[in-house]
Amino acid sequence: MTTHLPVMLNVAGQQVLIVGGGHVAWQKYNTLQYSGACIEVISPQLHPKMQALHEAGAFTWQQRAFTPTDVKGKLVIFAATDDAAVNAAIQQAAHPTQLVNRTDDASCSNFISTATVQRGDLVIAVSTNGANPGLARKIKQQLHEQFDESYEAYVTFLAEARLQVLAVTEKGAQRNVLLRQLLDDQILVWVQQGNMQACVDFVDKLIEGVRV
Known part of the structure; x- marks a missing residue:
């Protein structure tokens, strides 16, 4: 095949x-x-x-x-x-x-x-190379439940936060550390709770640390 x-x-x-x-x-x-x-x-x-x-x-x-x-x-x-x-x-x-x-x-x-789950800019594609499309659909359903609709707002926020980090840092170790910190699981929790202000405050604190 x-x-x-x-x-x-x-x-x-x-x-x-x-x-x-x-x-x-x-x-x-x-x-x-x-x-x-x-x-x-x-x-x-x-x-x-x-x-x-x-x-x-x-x-x-x-x-x-x-x-x-x-x-x-x-x-x-x-x-x-x-x-x-x-x-x-x-x-x-x-x-x-x-x-x-x-x-x-x-x-x-x-x-x-492919069988695709899309949440805004997040796209997850699944394929079995045609071996069993039914399995691809089953996995798609599992992913659909795992990556719920909150991921659309989550990815949108991460995209904006990433641009903020890129704007205040040079390419290198410091930038990489900050980009990894943006993936803190707590941000997703806040998004799912509808607490976007907490997300903004988190990023502002990161950026402030760079400017000090």
């Missing part, structure tokens, strides 16, 4: 194609909706959730069957129909340099999607 290379792909402003309009296509769209990609969906029908988003202008929809020229100019292509022959035709139409995911056959794809 091929071992895939884990990457985080920046598709902001890039052309992405989803062929299919059912539940699987919806799942693929759901992973893309905050990516900034220019998404085009080709399918005679749309999943109800996708229909609502299309009406809100979230993506373009070609209400028809796939044709080989549809792949032109697309960076990423999802072959997400329930017809293996159509998915194969999509794969064959694509250029080898295009990223193609066949949802019905990972072995024919040059990339696969």
